[in-house]
Amino acid sequence: MRSLNVLDQPLAPCSHKPRTGWLRDGCCNTDERDRGSHTVCAHLTQEFLEHLQERGNDLITPQPAYGFPGLKPGDQWCVVASSWLDAYRAGKACPVVLESTHRAALALIPLEALMAHAMGAEA
Numbered sequence: 093m094r095s096l097n098v099l100d101q102p103l104a105p106c107s108h109k110p111r112t113g114w115l116r117d118g119c120c121n122t123d124e125r126d127r128g129s130h131t132v133c134a135h136l137t138q139e140f141l142e143h144l145q146e147r148g149n150d151l152i153t154p155q156p157a158y159g160f161p162g163l164k165p166g167d168q169w170c171v172v173a174s175s176w177l178d179a180y181r182a183g184k185a186c187p188v189v190l191e192s193t194h195r196a197a198l199a200l201i202p203l204e205a206l207m208a209h210a211m212g213a214e215a
Contacts, residue, residue, distance in 0.1 A: 106133035106192040107168040120170035128172040133192035140186035173200045187211040
């Protein structure tokens with residue numbers, strides 16, 4: 093069964109370069125092992141990346157030992173739903189791609205908050 097996005101449509105890929113997702117399949121798919129719920133397809137901004145870094149989640153610095161290239165503004169990445177919500181509450185949320193955001197994100201984030209930061213055709 094295909095995963096659904098927050099719009100109740102089939103989940104679209106988020107990013108293959110860099111390859112993202114809890115399952116590293118390019119999509120914000122999730123499973124029972126994904127305690128962080130890496131379900132929000134974020135279009136990263138410098139402000140958002142710095143916000144995460146300040147809170148101990150450094151997505152900027154490359155980690156070659158783990159095959160992690162480090163991220164920059166303009167990249168798309170499946171981020172933890174609670175991290176995006178924290179940035180939203182702090183006024184530092186980045187745009188999201190609704191077509192690529194897994195519906196599981198709605199367990200934490202109101203659809204209205206995601207829609208207010210939507211980019212692309214769904215905006």
